[in-house]
Amino acid sequence: VWGRLMTVAFVEPFDGFDLDRLDPKNPPPAPWTVQPSYPALLEALAADFRKNGYRLHHLIKSIMKSSAYQLSAKFPGEWDDKYTSYYVRKYIRVLTGPELVDTIAAATDKPVGIPYSGMTAKRVKQLVGTEDLGRRGQGPAIDALMQSFYQSNRRTPPPEGNKASTLQAMLMMRSAVVSDRVLASSKGRINELVSSDRSADEIIEEIFLATLARRPTAGAADVARRALEKDRTSGAENLQWALLNTP
Numbered sequence: 581v582w583g584r585l586m587t588v589a590f591v592e593p594f595d596g597f598d599l600d601r602l603d604p605k606n607p608p609p610a611p612w613t614v615q616p617s618y619p620a621l622l623e624a625l626a627a628d629f630r631k632n633g634y635r636l637h638h639l640i641k642s643i644m645k646s647s648a649y650q651l652s653a654k655f656p657g658e659w660d661d662k663y664t665s666y667y668v669r670k671y672i673r674v675l676t677g678p679e680l681v682d683t684i685a686a687a688t689d690k691p692v693g694i695p696y697s698g699m700t701a702k703r704v705k706q707l708v709g710t711e712d713l714g715r716r717g718q719g720p721a722i723d724a725l726m727q728s729f730y731q732s733n734r735r736t737p738p739p740e741g742n743k744a745s746t747l748q749a750m751l752m753m754r755s756a757v758v759s760d761r762v763l764a765s766s767k768g769r770i771n772e773l774v775s776s777d778r779s780a781d782e783i784i785e786e787i788f789l790a791t792l793a794r795r796p797t798a799g800a801a802d803v804a805r806r807a808l809e810k811d812r813t814s815g816a817e818n819l820q821w822a823l824l825n826t827p
Contacts, residue, residue: 653671
């Protein structure tokens with residue numbers, strides 16, 4: 581649970597615990613070392629978990645209320661890899677496949693719209709597995725994009741790690757899952773904005789808030805404003821595409 585929320589687990593991989601290498605007071609013989617990166621914190625979390633009736637809700641809430649979870653990803657000063665085990669900053673995590681697709685759908689206000697069990701699923705996370713995406717419409721494109729973001733299926737194993745890849749970048753730039761949703765003709769957020777009487781600055785701020793959950797910097801707003809003044813529709817489409825493809 582700590583690894584899921586904090587990106588870096590006490591033991592990597594998180595399911596590779598060696599019970600003979602957990603206690604710093606009883607270390608294993610050389611050349612073995614104590615396995616957890618932060619054994620004292622691991623033991624404290626375990627004790628608190630037991631004390632509170634093994635409730636996952638309590639564990640998750642405790643971690644998310646901690647100062648460690650709430651740290652910025654920025655680190656003041658020069659970074660040293662030996663700081664990693666002390667969780668002195670937030671570690672960035674690449675989105676999972678379902679998270680990515682549902683985030684794109686939310687940012688563009690264009691749900692996935694997959695027929696499923698007599699209903700239309702608006703989010704990938706409403707489905708049981710990738711087989712429910714179907715082989716029609718955008719199902720194959722969604723499946724391909726999700727696989728590049730570590731979503732396994734019965735045909736291929738998932739790639740390991742928490743690293744951005746060239747394949748991810750290429751698909752984000754070229755996949756219809758992204759490119760179709762940024763178009764005003766898709767009847768999503770961009771269509772609603774450019775069809776309204778909102779000013780260019782209001783459109784820019786709305787796209788930034790919906791996509792990145794923050795307002796634009798002055799420099800970014802200036803670039804976007806010039807694009808919208810040149811062509812309101814294509815400028816808004818290009819801004820939405822660019823924001824979805826930022827790191």
